[in-house]
Amino acid sequence: MTRVLVVDDEAHVRKALQTVLSKEGYDVDEAENGRAALTMLEEHPAMFRLILLDLNMPEMSGMEFLKKIDNKISEIPIVILTAFSTAETTMEAMSLGAFDYIAKPFNISQIKQVVARAMDMNRLTEEAKSLQKDTVKHQSADSIIGHSAEMREVYKLVGKVASSRVTALIQGESGTGKELIAKSIHFNSSRAGHSLIAINCGAIPENLLESELFGYEKGAFTGASIRKPGKFELAHQGTVFLDEVGELPMSLQVKLLRVLQEGEVEVVGGTQTLKVDVRVIAATNRNLIRMVQAGQFREDLYYRLNVVSIHLPPLRNRKEDIPELARFFLAQYAKEFETGEFYISPEAMEHLLMYDWPGNVRELQNIVYRAAVMAPGKMIMSEHLPDLNEDNAGHDSETNQFEIKEKFNPGFTMREVLRKAEMEAMKWALQRTFGNKAQAARMLDMSRKAFVYKCQEYELDT
Known part of the structure; x- marks a missing residue:
């Protein structure tokens, strides 16, 4: 059962709080002053989930107690x-880490509401700690590879961004490693000890995105x-980290702007904002x-994000990084599947260097993993790679153009021509994104919803 510690020098106050909280299902312990409460905490530091603390007490006041246990x-x-509430005491108590401040005499509903919020905060803290541990656990696998002039910049x-508190906007083609850059900024900042939470704005249905971001x-x-926290x-x-922020609906752009401007979140179904x-x-x-x-896209939000x-340069503009990247992915594959080291022949490496990589680093990783599967031994040869030259033939590296190989008969209407061209695109x-519809939609500058609908219309799912 959840335990609450009531610290007050007035016995009738302790008794009243004990009665109210017991009916709410809490175990209640009492202390008549700060010194007695401090002793209880030192003996049982993990016992209590909430402390109700009076400020004016003999032997050790509530403020002295707060200073003694600060950071512990x-x-x-x-x-x-x-x-005896004043602006000065309120600000001092809150600066010392108090969760909330209630003036006496208080009513029962007020106590219940504050206690419920405090217990909710306990749960949120546990969830955030779990997310943080998971992030740190996977951090070592997230590396930014490359020593080209473009990547050095x-x-x-x-x-510079990591050492400041400013908002950053990472731009680049799909597969260039934008999330790795975001992680690098976070883990090299003063916030590294807290959670990094990523959300793909284009991968979550619009009707669910608001509750995912802001909670309900x-x-x-x-x-x-x-209640679910956002x-x-x-x-x-x-x-x-808001990945694919360009997919954010206009209605949610307003809410995001408020978070950036005021540091406030509007919880779905809530009546008050949350700092x-x-x-x-x-x-x-x-x-x-x-x-x-x-x-x-809102202009004011754009400038708030783009401080x-x-x-990020596409891989075709930093090909000197390809050997290092390929070897890194092979080492990653060997570790993940416990296969032992792999090597790439010079001929195979030459094939990788000649390709323009429209799918960027993510495509390179997929190709390297596939080659490791196809190779019978530990040496990857050119024959273990797909026909990259054939892939390159229909690809203009600067404009992402493609060739329409369909022969159109003179009797076709313009509508039919456009439909066939759209389907080919x-x-x-x-094919370029290995069947990933969200990435494919972004390559063609389409919304994911429209792309999925068109896939069904043209029976591309089959």
């Missing part, structure tokens, strides 16, 4: 109770049986300026 039990919410920007209250909609709430004091301290890093492969001009812009994009 910072995860336990402490609610201040006092009949990127590293300089990452270092119990009863906010059918099926909302419990990504911004879970990332408090950490970082939120959060979150650093936002956004990424996109779309031209946001064109979207602003077309009325598809510092980091442009979608087939091409799906």
